[in-house]
Amino acid sequence: MAYFPIFTQIDGKRCLIAGGGKVAARKVYTLLQYGADVVVMAEKVCGEIKEVLPEENVFEGVFKYIHKNRCNKNEWDIDENKYDTGGNISNTELENTLDKRYSSNSNLKNISYDLEISENLLESLSADLSEDLLKIRKNIFLEKEIGKAFLVVAATSNREENHHIAELCHAYNVLVNVADSEEESSFIFPSVVRKGDISIGINSGTGSPTVSKHIRKQIEKAVPDYYADIAVFMGKLREYVKANFKEESQRRYILKTAAAEAFAEERVLTQKEIEEIIRQGQK
Structure with missing residues (x-):
């Protein structure tokens, strides 16, 4: 399929990269060339990304997804002291709270706070419930960052997670490129030749990065500095x-x-x- 090329200005605009590997690093380098405010979220972020982005633009690991100062504990009917004792305490109260806040049909768009619960509490919960709570914390922050972004690149190594990010972006009408799915992408991240202010974007229309890379090298030779x-x-x-x-x-x-x-x-x-x-x- 042939895609229509569109050029846009991203200087100073927030661009979110979900993923911290080699593919994500290449996207980061390209966006930085055009002055974008690049933010990276990933369980693990490679050194190449950390070298070119300020620390405050890199969110690595589950607990770093949370801005704890913005949490309003009064919104949650949970007595953490009960759970921090390490005794045989039922998880019913926490489960009821999570069910109330996050039913299967819940809309997270109106949530204006983060869930801050201590690591001691997480350790005292059952493994399954603790994992669910971590996912909720991560998803709240992910959705907030998507809502603030001009464009998003889903470049994790997890197909399910990339799909989830794409769905959120479509819901918020945010441009998204999904590294492992052109069908879920609302824009295609091109192979780029840059000569000063001259930008040439290349897409083979076949989903083959190898073809685009070969064309890019030929164009780089053909266009003098x-x-x-x-x-x-x-x-x-x-x-x-x-x-x-x-x-x-x-x-x-x-x-x-x-x-x-x-x-x-x-x-x-x-x-x-x-x-x-x-x-x-x-x-």
Whole structure:
């Protein structure tokens, strides 16, 4: 399937990467090139990601998913002291609370607090209930981060988790790329050639990264670095021409001639050369 290429501006926009491996690292590098505010969430984050992101943008491990200062314990009818004793205490009270807050049809969008429960409490609960509680804590934070994101990349090694992230993104109308499922993706993360402000996105339409990578290498060879300087030069010249020449024929002549000469000379034109082109365009 052929995809329509769309370019967007992400400078300063929050981009969430779910996953902390090599695939996630490549996405992080690409997004950072365009000034994105990249946040990574994963059970384990590789060193390559930690080297390029500030610590506050990396959420690693279950307990680091929680902003504890934002928790409102009064919303939860749980006496933690009962459970921290380590005695033979029933889990009924906690189970009832979780059932009340998170029924199978619950909508988490209106939740404005995080569940903070001590690690001692988690250790005293049954293994199954403790694991459920950890999942709830993780999902609350995950959903909040998705709600704040401009775009999301689901690049975990877990198919079920990637699917869950995709569903949340679709519910919130947030752009999502799912590394292991084009069908669940609302945008395709392209292979990118970057030369200054020139960006070329590549997608093979076959789901094969190998094909896109081969094409990218060919394009990198075909597009010289000086093209970036010419692009900046032509952008400035275009603004000058638009502001000073009303006739479309003059504008077209100056810009077309300047571009042709710049590419022929493989460099930015001098002021004298530009003035001569303008003089010819005014005849």
